[in-house]
Amino acid sequence: QLQLQESGPGLVKxxxxxxxxxxxxxxxxxxxxxxxxxxxxxxxxxxxxxGSFYYxxxxxxxxxxxxxxxxxxxxxxxxxxxxxxxxVTAADTAVYYCVRRVDFWSGYPTWGQGxxxxxxx
Amino acid sequence: EIVLTQSxxxxxxxxxxxxxxxxxxxxxxxxxxxxxxxxxxxxxxxLIYDASNRATGIPARFSGSGSGTxxxxxxxxxxxxxxxxxxxQQRTNWPITFGQGTRLEIK
Numbered sequence: 001q002l003q004l005q006e007s008g009p010g011l012v013k014x015x016x017x018x019x020x021x022x023x024x025x026x027x028x029x030x031x032x033x034x035x036x037x038x039x040x041x042x043x044x045x046x047x048x049x050x051g052s053f054y055y056x057x058x059x060x061x062x063x064x065x066x067x068x069x070x071x072x073x074x075x076x077x078x079x080x081x082x083x084x085x086x087x088v089t090a091a092d093t094a095v096y097y098c099v100r101r102v103d104f105w106s107g108y109p110t111w112g113q114g115x116x117x118x119x120x121x
Numbered sequence: 122e123i124v125l126t127q128s129x130x131x132x133x134x135x136x137x138x139x140x141x142x143x144x145x146x147x148x149x150x151x152x153x154x155x156x157x158x159x160x161x162x163x164x165x166x167x168l169i170y171d172a173s174n175r176a177t178g179i180p181a182r183f184s185g186s187g188s189g190t191x192x193x194x195x196x197x198x199x200x201x202x203x204x205x206x207x208x209x210q211q212r213t214n215w216p217i218t219f220g221q222g223t224r225l226e227i228k
Contacts, residue, residue: 046219047157047165047208047210048219062216064122106154106170106171107155107156107157107167107176108155108165108167109167109170111164
């Protein structure tokens, strides 16, 4: 059964770069028909999609609200993918989830447990 | 960007009652709509995908309906474990968007 696990610093200073890793177990990233990505949730608030990549098409999609600051990349040999968010502010404080869905289905059945990242000096 | 509006914001019901949650899209999403349940401190759990298909392991008391711009999640007989926050999500157009959530609380 596929599992996702986020890791990274729990505290980032304002103006610095948030960097997270999602480790994939029980499956491969380099297979067709799946979107992999990141979703975040500020404390007490709703869900915000950050971005996704489609390995088969080597295409990455980003939320326009974050596009100038976000990069999603992948290392298939390590079965990991990554999130980088630059110039963070307190508004970027959130639980960050890595996720996967089948490309022709609407929902995300697979989520990591989430990692809380706090932006504070 | 497609905006999803969920109503009501909060729904207060008793165990055994029927719950009806609504999600309205700012433009047609076809049937590309999903529903999630989220409990405190947990990741969201996919309940319904493609508007009306139950995800693996989801009890039959959960059902989804609708197409185009109007969607409904129905819980036929509320169990104590069903009180949580529910979100809808569309994938028709980038960016993927979520509704703001409906909190289902015990009356």
